[in-house]
Amino acid sequence: MAKNGVVIDLTSMKNGNGTGIRIASDGSYADVGGQQFWIDVLNATLGLGLTPVSWTDYLYLTVGGTLSNAGISGQTFQYGPQISNVYEIDVITGTADFVTCSPNNNSDLFYAALGGLGQFGIITRAKIPLEPAPKRVKWVRMLYTDFSDFTRDQELLISKNGRNDNKALNYLEGSLLLDQGSLDNWRSSFFQPQDQPKIISLITKFRIVYCLEIVKHYDGQTKTTVDKDLQQLLKGLSYLPGFMFEKDAKYEEFLNRVHSEELKLKAKGLWDVPHPWLNLFIPKSKISDFNDGVFKSIVLQRNITTGPVLVYPMNRKKWDDRMSAVIPDEEIFYTVGLLQSSGFDDWRTFEDQNKEILQFCEKAGIKVKQYLPRYTTKEGWVNHFGSKWSTFQKRKLQFDPKLLLSPGQRIFNNNE
Structure with a gap:
């Protein structure tokens, strides 16, 4: 997994050697070990009527791991990624120093480690802000056959994103329903059996149907006004x-929605298989070109897509540019996730599709940024970080000068 390097199993710290989960007496934050899963954080905070506000779609990931990338989901447009919702972190650097850092204390390491791909240190603790937790959610999905309508509505909805505005949405994601795929996947189990025939008919006719998914939180005080x-x-x-479909669910049931589908797939032996994923950030100005050149062309023509395809917008102003994470230089950009599952003998076919998509973007002048990036050359990494590259290099020299944390990713060790 990391040639000539190491893979850190943060969950091993749960065996008495790591920070647990401690909630501040005033409820303002949770002090969380980097090895903790987000589902554990959710369960601990909900017991006190509290919750973090920014999540990943899948909660069985470690806090330290997601903070080393960014941590995105349908809340990101409103609250920013998980790295924008951290007060303080502990980091073990490549120089073997144990450092507590925040925006006002050892700030260079704080901004370096958040979204830093583990290149500067291992995040072993984080102080996560909390807010009062809702009780339930109104969960809505709407279908489109016109991509322009789909993106216009998404952009309109994320413009109404006041953090403390009770009338704003709390979650927004978009996805594709493809003629070549099956409705029997975790993104579509939402739909009731009686609705599936007309959805299948629509997909068969148009081959691609765009699904807009939104959520509105509510509790006892807002129960009477949430529908309005x-x-x-x-x-x-x-x-x-x-083609609007609605569910009412518990807050925790919605947040942990992927796990219930995971259990179904595990029962069928369809979970522990290769996942040749491709996750991209696309500038808003090029998302229509991406739809035409990738979704309508490459994806449909190859006819191999076997997992969810996500596409939804984010607001750049919710990200902190001082952090290591890299995003497009436009005020609105889209995340696209092709979350494929393959067999052990055909994963290269999916990798070839991913390469074709990236090659199309390069030829079409679409300046994509990879999320969960993977490049095989230094040039690829330099292009990825762009204007942040010199800062990234300086921070590397400061916090990991012997390149102990580099092997595997080939950011600095290109002779592997």
């Missing part, structure tokens, strides 16, 4: 008449 607020938010949207 939701209808006001949906007013004027261009989804297909008759």
Whole structure:
């Protein structure tokens, strides 16, 4: 997994050697060990009526791991990624120093480690801000056959993103329903059996259907107004008449939605298989070109896509540019995730599709940034970090001068 390097199993720190989960007496934050899963953080905070605000779709990931990348989901447009929701972290650097850092204390390491791909140190503890937790959610999906309508509505909804605005949405993601795929995957188990025939008919006719997914939180105080607020938010949207679907769910049931589908796939032996994923950030100005050149062309023509395909927008202002994570230089950009599952004998076919997508973007002048990036040359990494490269190099020299944390990713060790 990391040639000539090491792989850190943070969960081993759960055996009495790491920080657990401690909630501040005033409820303002959770002090969390880097080895803790986000599902453990959720369960601990909900017991006190509290919750973090920024999540990943899948909660069985470590806190330290996601903070070393960014941590994104449908809340990112409003709250920013998980790295934008951290007060303080502990880091073991490549120089074997144990450092507590924050925006006001050892700030260079704080900004380096958040989104730093583990290149500067291992995040062993984080102080995560908390807010009062809602009780339940209104969970809505709407279908589109026109990509312009789909993206226009997404961008309209994320523009209404006041953090403390009770009338704003709390979650927004988009996905594709493909003619070549099966509705029997974790993104579509949402739909009721009686609705599936007309959805399948729509997909068969158009080959690609775009699905907009939104969530509105509520509790005892807002229970009587949530439906009215939701209808006001949906007013004027261009989804297909008759293709809006709604569920009411517990807050924790919604956040942990992927795990329930994981259990179904594990029972069928379809979970522990290769996952040749491709995750990209696309500038808003090029998302239509991406749809035409990738979704409508490469993906449909190759006809191999066997997992969820996500596409939804984020607001650049919710990210902190001082951190190591890299995003497009536009105020609105989209995340695209092709979350493939393959067999052990055909994963190269999916890798070839990923390469073709990246080659298309390069030829079309689409300046994509990879999320969970993987490059095989120094040039690739330099292009990825762009204007941040010189800062990234300086921080590397400061916190890991012997390149102990480099092997495997080939950012600095290109002779592997």
